[in-house]
Amino acid sequence: MKYAEISHFSHPKHNLKYDYTEKPFKCDGCNEVGIGSRYRCSSDDQSCDFDLHAHCALPSATITHPFYKKCTFQFLAKPPGNERRYCNACQKDVSGFVYHCRACGFDLHPCCAMLPMVLDDGDTKLFLYRKVSSSCHRCGRKGRSWSYRSSCKKYNLHVACVREMLVENWRELYKGQSGKSVEGKSLALKNTLEHHHRSSSKGKVQKCCEIAGMAVQFVISAVLGDPTALIAGVVGSLISRG
Secondary structure: OOOOEEOOOOOOOOOEEEEEEEEEEEOOOOOOEEEEEEEEEOOOOOOOOOEEEHHHHOOOOEEEEOOEEEEEEEEEOOOOOOOOOEOOOOOOEOOOOEEEOOOOOOEEOHHHHOOOOEEEOOOOEEEEEOOOOOOOOOOOOOOOOOEEEEOOOOOEEEHHHHHHHHHHHHHHHHHOOOOOOHHHOOOOHHHHHHHHOOOOOHHHHHHHHHHHHHHHHHHHHHHOOOOOHHHHHHHHHHHOOO
């Protein structure tokens, strides 16, 4: 459910208003990158730059997940204990809001916990798997993290690899250390895939890159917390350049 304006325990000074952005932002709840739907501080104070993913702004007290049928995940404002913890979906550090199973010790970033089990635009369909036996089109390795896999089982992308691509290409943009625009950035997926399939014919490589490039658009939009067709198109413009 979407609300126009909310109050939130993590930002008691001001209310948060629903907002939509095509520029990347850092969520002040889970400390992960986001794009698209968010809740942003409604104050006119320019120094109050506070954002939350929609999933972080409107969490459920507890959730279950089909990958962990015996687990009940509780929403926490910070990871439990003093030891370093990581997300079981993307294998990245957990440093803020988290869904945690006390019985099993599993952790999920809020956006990872809400990743759709199926991404489908009518032409391309991707299924979320906890583990797959095939290698990832980004890193060439097996295992590692949850993966999205095409229905034909030829295209596979680790959720962890998608997060790495985001960090690699948007860290400077978010911190304001680069004068380049968003349009000037590229995720360079095409070159990665061509290297991965260098033994294939040129026609097969092109077709593979086209399909996998479409797949990564969907996966990126889902990982960012807003799996919509519009966001997929925005991110797709990044992928198609370079």
